[in-house]
Amino acid sequence: MTEHTGPTKPLLAVLAGQTAHPPPIWLMRQAGRYLPEYRKVRAEAPDFLAFCLAPELATEVTLQPIRRYAFDAAILFSDILVPPFALGHPVRFEAGEGPVLARVTGRADIEALDLARARSVWAPVMETVRRLRAALPPQVALIGFAGAPFTVAAYMVEGGGSRDFAAARRMAYAQPELFAALVARLEEATLAYLCEQAEAGAEALMLFDSWAGVLSPSQFRTWVMAPTARLVCALRARFPHLPIIGFPRGAGPMLADYVATTGVNAAGVDTALPAAWVAAMLPAGKAGQGNLDPMALVAGGAALRQEAERLLQDIRDKPWIFNLGHGIVPETPPDHVAELIAIVRSAR
Amino acid sequence: MTEHTGPTKPLLAVLAGQTAHPPPIWLMRQAGRYLPEYRKVRAEAPDFLAFCLAPELATEVTLQPIRRYAFDAAILFSDILVPPFALGHPVRFEAGEGPVLARVTGRADIEALDLARARSVWAPVMETVRRLRAALPPQVALIGFAGAPFTVAAYMVEGGGSRDFAAARRMAYAQPELFAALVARLEEATLAYLCEQAEAGAEALMLFDSWAGVLSPSQFRTWVMAPTARLVCALRARFPHLPIIGFPRGAGPMLADYVATTGVNAAGVDTALPAAWVAAMLPAGKAGQGNLDPMALVAGGAALRQEAERLLQDIRDKPWIFNLGHGIVPETPPDHVAELIAIVRSAR
Numbered sequence: 001m002t003e004h005t006g007p008t009k010p011l012l013a014v015l016a017g018q019t020a021h022p023p024p025i026w027l028m029r030q031a032g033r034y035l036p037e038y039r040k041v042r043a044e045a046p047d048f049l050a051f052c053l054a055p056e057l058a059t060e061v062t063l064q065p066i067r068r069y070a071f072d073a074a075i076l077f078s079d080i081l082v083p084p085f086a087l088g089h090p091v092r093f094e095a096g097e098g099p100v101l102a103r104v105t106g107r108a109d110i111e112a113l114d115l116a117r118a119r120s121v122w123a124p125v126m127e128t129v130r131r132l133r134a135a136l137p138p139q140v141a142l143i144g145f146a147g148a149p150f151t152v153a154a155y156m157v158e159g160g161g162s163r164d165f166a167a168a169r170r171m172a173y174a175q176p177e178l179f180a181a182l183v184a185r186l187e188e189a190t191l192a193y194l195c196e197q198a199e200a201g202a203e204a205l206m207l208f209d210s211w212a213g214v215l216s217p218s219q220f221r222t223w224v225m226a227p228t229a230r231l232v233c234a235l236r237a238r239f240p241h242l243p244i245i246g247f248p249r250g251a252g253p254m255l256a257d258y259v260a261t262t263g264v265n266a267a268g269v270d271t272a273l274p275a276a277w278v279a280a281m282l283p284a285g286k287a288g289q290g291n292l293d294p295m296a297l298v299a300g301g302a303a304l305r306q307e308a309e310r311l312l313q314d315i316r317d318k319p320w321i322f323n324l325g326h327g328i329v330p331e332t333p334p335d336h337v338a339e340l341i342a343i344v345r346s347a348r
Numbered sequence: 349m350t351e352h353t354g355p356t357k358p359l360l361a362v363l364a365g366q367t368a369h370p371p372p373i374w375l376m377r378q379a380g381r382y383l384p385e386y387r388k389v390r391a392e393a394p395d396f397l398a399f400c401l402a403p404e405l406a407t408e409v410t411l412q413p414i415r416r417y418a419f420d421a422a423i424l425f426s427d428i429l430v431p432p433f434a435l436g437h438p439v440r441f442e443a444g445e446g447p448v449l450a451r452v453t454g455r456a457d458i459e460a461l462d463l464a465r466a467r468s469v470w471a472p473v474m475e476t477v478r479r480l481r482a483a484l485p486p487q488v489a490l491i492g493f494a495g496a497p498f499t500v501a502a503y504m505v506e507g508g509g510s511r512d513f514a515a516a517r518r519m520a521y522a523q524p525e526l527f528a529a530l531v532a533r534l535e536e537a538t539l540a541y542l543c544e545q546a547e548a549g550a551e552a553l554m555l556f557d558s559w560a561g562v563l564s565p566s567q568f569r570t571w572v573m574a575p576t577a578r579l580v581c582a583l584r585a586r587f588p589h590l591p592i593i594g595f596p597r598g599a600g601p602m603l604a605d606y607v608a609t610t611g612v613n614a615a616g617v618d619t620a621l622p623a624a625w626v627a628a629m630l631p632a633g634k635a636g637q638g639n640l641d642p643m644a645l646v647a648g649g650a651a652l653r654q655e656a657e658r659l660l661q662d663i664r665d666k667p668w669i670f671n672l673g674h675g676i677v678p679e680t681p682p683d684h685v686a687e688l689i690a691i692v693r694s695a696r
Contacts, residue, residue, distance in 0.1 A: 163511055166643065166677065173647035173655075213598075216641040216673070217622040218658060250561075252600030253625045274565040277601050293564040295514065299521035307521075310566060325564070329514065 011072045011141040014319045015204055015243035015265050017285035022312070022347040023320045024072035026143075027337070029327030030065040031077045035334060037064050048093035049085055052078045055127040062132055066140055068334070069341055073141045073204075073321075074132060076197070078125055080147025080208055083186070083193050084156055086121035087113040103159040103167070110182050115189055122193060126200040133201030144202030146193050148209035148248075149186040149231075150223040156182065165214050172219055179223075187227050191234050198239050205235065206245040206268070213250015213270075220254050225261050232263040245289055249326070256281045271325025275314040282318060291325035292340070298329060300336040308343045316347075359420045359489040362667045363552055363591035363613050365633035370660070370695040371668045372420035374491075375685070377675035378413040379425045383682060385412050396441035397433055400426045403475040410480055414488055416682070417689055421489045421552075421669075422480060424545070426473055428495025428556055431534070431541050432504055434469035435461040451507040451515070458530050463537055470541060474548040481549030492550030494541050496557035496596070497534040497579075498571040504530065513562050520567055527571070535575050539582050546587045553583065554593040554616070561598015561618075568602050573609050580611040593637055597674070604629045619673025623662040630666060639673035640688075646677060648684040656691045664695075 010024040032038055038061050045051035052058060062077040081099050085091040089112075090102035104110065132142050147155075154168040155161070157179070162168075172179045194205050212224045232244055247268025248258050259267045260283060269278050269290030278288050296307040311322070322344050328337075358372040380386055386409050393399035400406060410425040429447050433439040437460075438450040452458065480490050495503075503509070505516040505527070520527045542553050560572045580592055595616025596606050607615045608631060617626050617638030626636050644655040659670070670692050676685075 164674075169641070169643040170646055173641075173644050173651040174649075176651070213620055216619050216639075216644070216655065218655065219641070220620075250598075250600075250620060252598075252620050253622060254620070271564050272561055272568075272598060272600050272602075274601060291564075293517070293521075293567070295517040296521050296564070298518055301522075303521040303524070307564065307566065326512075 009072070009139055009141045009203070011321060012203060012243065014287050014321055015245070017287065017319050019317060019319050021316050022344050023315065023322045025322040025341060025344050026071040026073040026075065027065075027324050027328050028075075030069075030071060030075070031061045032328060033330035034328055034332040035064055035068070048079070049082065049091065052082055053121070053124045055124050055131055058125075058128040059131040059135065062128070063135060066136065069337060071140065073143050074136055075143040075145060075206070076125070076129060076132065076202070078128075078145070080145075080152060080210070081155060082122060082125065083118065083146060083189050084113075084152055086118035087115065087189055088117050089113060089156060098161045099155065100160050101155055101158075104153075104156045104182055107178065107181065110178075110185050113185050113189065115192060118189060119192065119196070122196070126196050129197050129200035129202055141203045142201060143204045143206055143245075144194065144197035145206040145208060146190045148207045148212075148224065148246075149183045149190055149227045150215075151209050151211045152186050152190075153179065153182045153223075154211050154214075165211055169214060169219070172223060183223060183227055187231060191231055194231075194235060195238055198235075198242055202242075204243045204245060206247060207231065207264075209246070209248040211250070212248035213252070217254055220248075220251070221257075224248050224251075225258055228258070228262040228264070236263065247289075259283065259286055266319075266321065268323075269325060273325075275311055279315050279318040279320070285319075287319035287321060288315060289321040289323050291323070294324045294326050294329050294332070297324065297336050297340060298332050300333060300339060304336060304339060305343055308340055312344065312347045357420070357487055357489045357551070359669060360551060360591065362635050362669055363593070365635065365667050367665060367667050369664050370692050371663065371670045373670040373689060373692050374419040374421040374423065375413075375672050375676050376423075378417075378419060378423070379409045380676060381678035382676055382680040383412055383416070385416075396427070397430065397439065400430055401469070401472045403472050403479055406473075406476040407479040407483065410476070411483060414484065417685060419488065421491050422484055423491040423493060423554070424473070424477060424480065424550070426476075426493070428493075428500060428558070429503060430470060430473065431466065431494060431537050432461075432500055434466035435463065435537055436465050437461060437504060446509045447503065448508050449504055452501075452504045452530055455526065455529065458526075458533050461533050461537065463540060466537060467540065467544070470544070474544050477545050477548035477550055489551045490549060491552045491554055491593075492542065492545030493554040493556060494538045496555045496560075496572065496594075497531045497538055497575045498563075499557045499559045500534050500538075501527065501530045501571075502559050502562075513559055517562060517567070520571060531571060531575055535579060539579055542579075542583060543586055546583075546590055550590075552591045552593060554595060555579070555612075557594070557596040559598075560596035561600070565602055568596075568599065569605075572596050572599075573606055576606070576610040576612070584611065595637075607631065607634055614667075614669065616671075617673060621673075623659055627663050627666040627668070633667075635667035635669060636663060637669040637671050639671070642672045642674050642677050642680070645672065645684050645688060646680050648681060648687060652684060652687060653691055656688055660692065660695045
């Protein structure tokens with residue numbers, strides 16, 4: 001192998017449908033508050049959106065967990081609410097309170113979303129992607145991402161986070177044309193945003209549909225599966241070899257339909273799903289990604305070993321990317337992450 | 349049919365494994381804030397736990413939706429946190445904030461739970477059950493209920509409601525013996541509480557495991573399925589013909605295992621699950637209960653008709669109790685409930 005051939009990246013091999021044992025590993029929110037070096041950089045940028053849009057800072061925190069743990073993938077440090085903010089929708093992050101957004105209530109709020117403006121606002125994100133691609137070690141894959149249209153729309157209708165996104169679900173039933181217009185506008189923006197990331201060097205793309213699980217099956221088909229299928233189709237037309245990971249959190253048994261229908265290369269798998277069930281239902285060539293309980297990682301010790309080893313067994317004959325089932329939580333001891341990596345990489 | 353034979357109650361027939369079309373119907377939280385007559389009674393009792401423990405008031409609000417809509421079942425008006433309160437654990441309800449509990453952190457908090465005390469504190473609940481049984485029309489079944497041990501334990505460790513019950517999940521991994529001791533104590537109390545309800549006249553019992561969905565599959569087996577199986581076994585030994593409905597909300601594909609393992613007669617089905625998938629996986633003789641989206645009921649009109657008719661088709665060849673997938677929400681127009689009943693009862 002010469003220097004210029006470049007090694008095959010384990011994560012991309014799995015996304016291409018290959019089985020690997022031990023599996024490649026990265027963790028959702030691996031760049032985050034559980035790391036002291038992250039908290040130090042974060043303290044320099046009090047505004048969270050400005051932090052996401054500062055290439056130097058975003059590049060640095062994306063690389064921190066790669067240096068510390070040698071994960072198989074880096075995921076762009078950003079937030080799923082950067083695109084609506086870039087589109088001109090009022091979004092701010094209040095310390096300890098989460099995101100606060102203007103509420104979409106009518107056509108005017110949707111027509112105000114400005115894609116030309118968005119491209120200039122999110123330009124620094126593309127600079128971060130370029131810097132990351134240049135800085136990452138050759139075996140580490142770079143994942144770009146966006147929030148899926150339904151989840152971003154849900155935040156925009158609700159005006160922030162919510163346990164059940166009742167306002168968004170209500171609009172989806174009572175004013176389906178209005179909600180569809182919002183989702184369509186976000187689909188267009190998400191496509192543009194992800195295409196730019198791919199052009200800037202992202203080697204895989206992930207769609208976070210974090211609140212898909214609040215929907216009934218018929219609404220899930222309409223607002224999660226259909227927009228995702230259209231996005232995957234449009235991305236594939238532009239970038240035929242770029243793998244796409246879809247993560248409809250809380251999909252439950254609908255995940256089988258989602259994978260079969262949307263065309264994603266891999267399914268993000270949340271903590272509640274039995275990995276063995278997912279592994280059994282995955283069509284040939286499709287990969288899974290997940291789904292260790294983040295709380296097992298907080299606990300560490302025997303609980304962590306038991307849960308991680310169970311998962312390794314459940315998925316060993318399938319293309320699978322070892323990950324958590326949800327983002328790593330701030331109280332996770334960094335040593336436990338090292339423990340987990342040792343367990344996974346010593347799997348036989 | 350003579351007056352003394354009494355009619356067969358449609359809900360109990362379905363719980364015995366019979367198919368009915370149209371299916372019997374009741375709605376979770378059918379006695380609640382969406383009804384003006386409820387708000388009037390509730391205003392008389394500012395303290396929510398005192399309200400639950402006042403037989404005259406609890407009986408009245410339980411009967412209100414039966415009078416208005418002629419549902420096929422009444423469910424005792426109470427709260428899943430009445431048993432921990434009765435056991436001597438500090439629980440209070442703050443207006444607009446939900447329940448606030450003392451946090452269980454060690455053995456002493458568990459040993460302080462006093463079942464003898466609980467029996468006297470919850471005695472008014474049994475009086476309510478007796479009054480209801482005497483007052484209900486002959487075709488209406490009376491459902492008693494309790495929170496399942498995991499869900500009640502989760503509130504007690506967390507100190508209240510939570511999006512993800514992180515503290516409880518963490519204790520379950522990091523101090524499994526402590527969490528098991530709490531669950532075991534609650535199992536014992538729940539058994540006593542449900543036995544008293546059965547003796548007082550409840551004709552079916554429902555176990556609400558509202559937060560089961562935050563658990564990984566292995567934790568779901570340990571903290572949801574195993575305690576439920578033991579409770580069902582103990583209840584059946586005492587009341588062999590009393591049907592039990594288990595509702596592990598958010599169970600996803602684990603619901604199949606739950607039904608097969610716990611011995612419940614019927615599974616509560618949340619909004620996220622495809623009813624057709626549930627109907628297909630239910631073993632012979634087991635019933636489903638659910639799972640219309642409460643937001644479709646808020647929306648009313650075409651959306652409500654479409655969702656209700658879809659559900660009626662999905663479940664028509666199975667023993668099924670028509671219900672929501674989650675409690676009715678306060679902003680539901682009472683007229684929409686009447687619409688829904690008309691749709692269901694005219695199903696052909």
